[in-house]
Amino acid sequence: GQQLNQSPQSMFIQEGEDVSMNCTSSSIFNTWLWYKQDPGEGPVLLIALYKAGELTSNGRLTAQFGITRKDSFLNISASIPSDVGIYFCAGRENTGTASKLTFGTGTRLQVTL
Amino acid sequence: GAVVSQHPSWVICKSGTSVKIECRSLDFQATTMFWYRQFPKQSLMLMATSNEGSKATYEQGVEKDKFLINHASLTLSTLTVTSAHPEDSSFYICSARAGREQFFGPGTRLTVL
Numbered sequence: 572g573q574q575l576n577q578s579p580q581s582m583f584i585q586e587g588e589d590v591s592m593n594c595t596s597s598s599i600f601n602t603w604l605w606y607k608q609d610p611g612e613g614p615v616l617l618i619a620l621y622k623a624g625e626l627t628s629n630g631r632l633t634a635q636f637g638i639t640r641k642d643s644f645l646n647i648s649a650s651i652p653s654d655v656g657i658y659f660c661a662g663r664e665n666t667g668t669a670s671k672l673t674f675g676t677g678t679r680l681q682v683t684l
Numbered sequence: 685g686a687v688v689s690q691h692p693s694w695v696i697c698k699s700g701t702s703v704k705i706e707c708r709s710l711d712f713q714a715t716t717m718f719w720y721r722q723f724p725k726q727s728l729m730l731m732a733t734s735n736e737g738s739k740a741t742y743e744q745g746v747e748k749d750k751f752l753i754n755h756a757s758l759t760l761s762t763l764t765v766t767s768a769h770p771e772d773s774s775f776y777i778c779s780a781r782a783g784r785e786q787f788f789g790p791g792t793r794l795t796v797l
Contacts, residue, residue, distance in 0.1 A: 602784060604785070605687070606788070611793070612790055613690075613779075614728070614788045616785060616787060619785050620689070656763060661786075666784070669716045669735065669741070671718070672730070672779075674727045674728045674729075675727065677727050679778045
């Protein structure tokens with residue numbers, strides 16, 4: 572199935588640093604969602620974006636819906652050890668109830684003290 | 685956010701047996717649920733879209749006779765892996781939409797011996 576290009580694939584940063592990751596698609600999306608997945612668990616929704624250009628924050632997390640509707644980025648400020656995990660972007664091409672989410676390849680974040 | 689539960693959280697079975705996984709939306713109704721499979725260190729891949737009261741829609745390459753989906757009510761969808769084989773061992777995650785957002789269950793780890 573289709574996947575979104577997500578980068579970087581992995582990051583190793585120090586506690587307190589800011590993190591940035593992005594996702595690009597060849598298709599136009601109406602919705603971008605960002606999830607975090609811890610080992611052995613399901614993805615947890617972090618931020619949802621619905622309009623091109625939209626910038627939304629959730630605590631130390633900020634995400635933007637790209638103007639072209641083909642990309643999105645997620646920033647994490649002042650990272651802490653519990654930020655460790657895999658971050659996935661996901662996009663939806665239309666708004667119907669059965670419309671499917673396409674997932675990014677994931678960004679594995681590791682934080683050192 | 686909305687809560688999606690899965691049961692069991694893990695299961696080990698012998699090759700050739702069938703395994704049923706339940707997915708419930710706990711505090712909302714979901715006419716559509718989604719079943720994903722995730723292999724180690726990979727992203728989530730959509731297997732099928734489960735529609736309440738009608739047949740599921742399977743993604744290309746997913747055998748509908750092997751992965752039986754039943755969405756009998758607005759809060760329950762089940763996935764049955766029939767005649768399971770070791771290559772079916774994976775992490776199975778269900779998901780449901782609540783409005784424009786999509787929430788995931790905690791996943792079921794299936795190991796086929």
